[in-house]
Amino acid sequence: MCATTAMNTPLSPERTVVLFGAPRTSGSTGTLCDLFLSTCGGDVTVIDCFARGVAPCDDCGGCKKETRCVKRDMDDLYDAIEQATRLVFVTPVYNRSFPAPMKALVDRLQCYWSRRFVHGIKPPVATPKTAVLLTVCGSERDDGLCVQNQLEPTLTILHVTETKALHVKGSDGEVDWDTVAEQLNRL
Ligand SMILES: Cc1cc2nc3c(=O)[nH]c(=O)nc-3n(C[C@H](O)[C@H](O)[C@H](O)COP(=O)(O)O)c2cc1C
Numbered sequence: 078m079c080a081t082t083a084m085n086t087p088l089s090p091e092r093t094v095v096l097f098g099a100p101r102t103s104g105s106t107g108t109l110c111d112l113f114l115s116t117c118g119g120d121v122t123v124i125d126c127f128a129r130g131v132a133p134c135d136d137c138g139g140c141k142k143e144t145r146c147v148k149r150d151m152d153d154l155y156d157a158i159e160q161a162t163r164l165v166f167v168t169p170v171y172n173r174s175f176p177a178p179m180k181a182l183v184d185r186l187q188c189y190w191s192r193r194f195v196h197g198i199k200p201p202v203a204t205p206k207t208a209v210l211l212t213v214c215g216s217e218r219d220d221g222l223c224v225q226n227q228l229e230p231t232l233t234i235l236h237v238t239e240t241k242a243l244h245v246k247g248s249d250g251e252v253d254w255d256t257v258a259e260q261l262n263r264l
Contacts, residue, residue, distance in 0.1 A: 091119030098168030215249035
């Protein structure tokens with residue numbers, strides 16, 4: 078999988094933005110992402126959070142004065158996310174959360190909260206979306222529900238109307254990827 082992939086299929090109205098949260102594509106998260114991408118049609122853009130490395134939100138207050146983040150380093154990502162019809166988060170679980178670069182990107186979506194609750198713009202993002210959350214965690218005891226709970230308010234603000242999730246556990250052992258592929262197909 079390459080860091081940023083754009084495939085144009087004019088017949089499909091689906092515009093998918095995949096936020097990839099792992100530091101490398103050769104691990105279990107990369108495998109899960111590739112399985113998902115093999116089922117995708119339409120325009121697909123993959124944002125590699127580690128490679129992109131957006132600045133964290135520092136609560137500068139800029140989005141309370143303007144309707145978008147005043148930091149310019151992810152303007153193209155805001156465009157892609159706003160125009161997407163499907164948002165996909167593919168991430169490993171780190172300390173029952175996202176790896177830091179994905180957390181930084183999610184925090185930078187706070188400008189849409191300001192749009193809704195400071196500027197009174199409803200909906201804060203015009204294009205409605207579905208969301209897919211795909212997580213991988215090393216142990217059998219944890220699962221990606223912790224990440225799902227964290228994301229829920231942000232997804233609401235982003236105009237997500239339906240979320241589907243698949244949480245793969247035990248990736249530090251053996252994962253039955255055929256079963257995961259079947260589960261993905263049923264999503
Ligand atoms: C910094 C760090 C924190 C982690 N925290 C957790 C955790 O809280 N729960 C868990 O089950 N696995 C945890 N893991 C294990 C990863 O979720 C697991 O190794 C996963 O397969 C990593 O994704 P990758 O194979 O795509 O690199 C952690 C791994 C790292 C490096």
